[in-house]
Amino acid sequence: MAETLHIIGGGMAGSEAAWQAAQAGIPVTIHEMRPKVGTFAHRTGDLAEMVCSNSFRSDDSEQNAVGLLHWEMRAAGGLIMQMADKHRLPAGGALAVDRDPFARAVTAMLRDHPLITVEDGEITDLPSYGHWIIATGPLTSGALAESIRAETGAEALAFFDAIAPIVHFDSINMDVAWMQSRYDKGETEEERTAYLNCPMTKDQYEAFIDALLAADKTEFHEGETAGYFDGCLPIEVMAERGRETLRHGPMKPVGLTNAHNPQEKAYAVVQLRRDNALGTLYNIVGFQTKMKYGAQTSVFKMIPGLEDARFARLGGIHRNTFINSPTLLDPQMRLRSRPNIRFAGQITGVEGYVESAAMGLLAGRMAAAEIRGEVLPPVPGTTAMGALVHHITGGAEAKTFQPMNVNFGLFPPLDGVRGGRRGRKERYKGYTDRAKEDWQHWLGQHRLAAE
Incomplete structure (x- = not known):
């Protein structure tokens, strides 16, 4: 052998x-x-x-x-x-x-x-x-x-990598959120409604950015000087690069129509993607974070539709070695x-x-x-x-x-x-x-x- x-x-x-x-x-x-x-x-x-x-x-x-x-x-x-x-x-x-x-x-x-x-x-x-x-x-x-x-x-070499939080579907307010894939992509109705969308007005977005920037964050140990991988940036790091960065990144509103109010164009949209076959868990797309757990809970509940959200997992940050x-x-x-x-x-x-x-x-x-x-x-x-x-x-x-x-x-x-x-x-x-x-x-x- x-x-x-x-x-x-x-x-x-x-x-x-x-x-x-x-x-x-x-x-x-x-x-x-x-x-x-x-x-x-x-x-x-x-x-x-x-x-x-x-x-x-x-x-x-x-x-x-x-x-x-x-x-x-x-x-x-x-x-x-x-x-x-x-x-x-x-x-x-x-x-x-x-x-x-x-x-x-x-x-x-x-x-x-x-x-x-x-x-x-x-x-x-x-x-x-x-x-x-x-x-x-x-x-x-x-x-x-x-x-x-x-x-x-x-x-x-090393950089810091972050993971996004996961929310229980039954804690999401569907009177505010709606199901739709961006640009209605997908061959089936199930695929075209694979994402859950939470809209924000300009005032809600600005308040969210303020809270994000002010939130308590995980501090690195002395001597840790690694950078981030751009494909997995924590949202607060993106926000620090400019107040509009998130609105042109993971929170961009393009290709989406609010099912509850089709005439109203959202200023920003937070998307969640199904995380299991049962559809009981959804992860917040692009919301990797280094915020401390208490801060995450309060900041993420500012998102319309997630006011009463229960989290199956909060975000986190770790050292990523290569x-x-x-x-x-x-x-x-x-x-x-x-x-x-x-x-x-x-x-x-x-x-x-x-x-x-x-x-x-x-x-x-x-x-x-x-x-x-x-x-x-x-x-x-x-x-x-x-x-x-x-x-x-x-x-x-x-x-x-x-x-x-x-x-x-x-x-x-x-x-x-x-x-x-x-x-x-x-x-x-x-x-x-x-x-x-x-x-x-x-x-x-x-x-x-x-x-």
């Missing part, structure tokens, strides 16, 4: 890496410290537990880079996308997931796989033997993070100083559930090929997968390296035939057509044992 691949961390990246390697016929052991060692954000010991949001963002594979990444992962038999599709919730053009059944399903698939073993317990040191993937995510334990720093000779991948990793995602170790997921400097799982998919396939004595051909940089892995393993400027979502700015320009002077919509279609063709060709160059 082939050598065992060891994976530290059972989040999105670790789960997908384990699935891909096992499907290639490689024995896998997942080392997950939960539930023996918990984190402030996780609630269970399930693999692939979603903690920040329940959204995989846009599912449009022709006009959106993350939607293209969905497509590529599905084409590669990705477990995360299989289970996300199975447990999806109405969310207009986005892919939102019923997070608890999703995590339980991923856990069952992995624990039931004949080639996968899950061991509970914390790994505190970098291993010097065998084949390993470190996929510990943004909440890497302090001991392992220290071991990584000692090995690399450099401080692991490595300087362009300096430390080779094109095969291996640690240059210890090539028996690969890194995958958010710890590599990609941002988002889907991007993390995608890097797990590649790391799992690369490790499986290496164990079998093979070398995978380079992933085409014209694909979403290739654009991401190229960015983190050398495409990004090491001195200014920051976490990055997949986006078309990471893709090589289209040639004259596909590109030219096209408009954005045609150009994005050109990117995705080229990517799909090149990804299918790359997949055809190597097959997992199960394919």
Whole structure:
């Protein structure tokens, strides 16, 4: 039997890496410290537990880079996308997931796989033997993070990440709020009404901003100087950048019509997205926060429709650790100083559930090929997968390296035939057509044992 691949961390990246390697016929052991060692954000010991949001963002594979990444992962038999599709919730053009059944399903698939073993317990040191993937995510334990720093000779970079609050639906005043997806997006009535909207007048918005700016916030410990990732800014940080920032960001009123008063145009709108299949929980979209719990309750109850809101979870903030991948990793995602170790997921400097799982998919396939004595051909940089892995393993400027979502700015320009002077919509279609063709060709160059 082939050598065992060891994976530290059972989040999105670790789960997908384990699935891909096992499907290639490689024995896998997942080392997950939960539930023996918990984190402030996780609630269970399930693999692939979603903690920040329940959204995989846009599912449009022709006009959106993350939607293209969905497509590529599905084409590669990705477990995360299989289970996300199975447990999806109405969310207009986005892919939102019923997070608890999703995590339980991923856990069952992995624990039931004949080639996968899950061991509970914390790994505190970098291993010097065998084949390993470190996929510990943004909440890497302090001991392992220290071991990584000692090995690399450099401080692991970090930024602060925030999570949004979740509200019980039956505590929302539906005489004020209404159900509608922005621009009525979605093919079904359920999708077109996937979001709950709370309107604000100008006076209500101004009072909300004042309260937000004055609220008690979590203070960082002395010496903590990390920045924020722009895709997950706390709302109060956005408000500090200008009083109109939120109204042009997560609280923008465009594409929405108040069902209770169609003639009245809201000055700002707070949107909530369904968080579970029962529709009993809704998360406040884009409302990541570092406000203290007491302040959150009073400030968020200023939102029309949420005056009597009951919170299933309040927001929070945590330190999010990642490595300087362009300096430390080779094109095969291996640690240059210890090539028996690969890194995958958010710890590599990609941002988002889907991007993390995608890097797990590649790391799992690369490790499986290496164990079998093979070398995978380079992933085409014209694909979403290739654009991401190229960015983190050398495409990004090491001195200014920051976490990055997949986006078309990471893709090589289209040639004259596909590109030219096209408009954005045609150009994005050109990117995705080229990517799909090149990804299918790359997949055809190597097959997992199960394919």
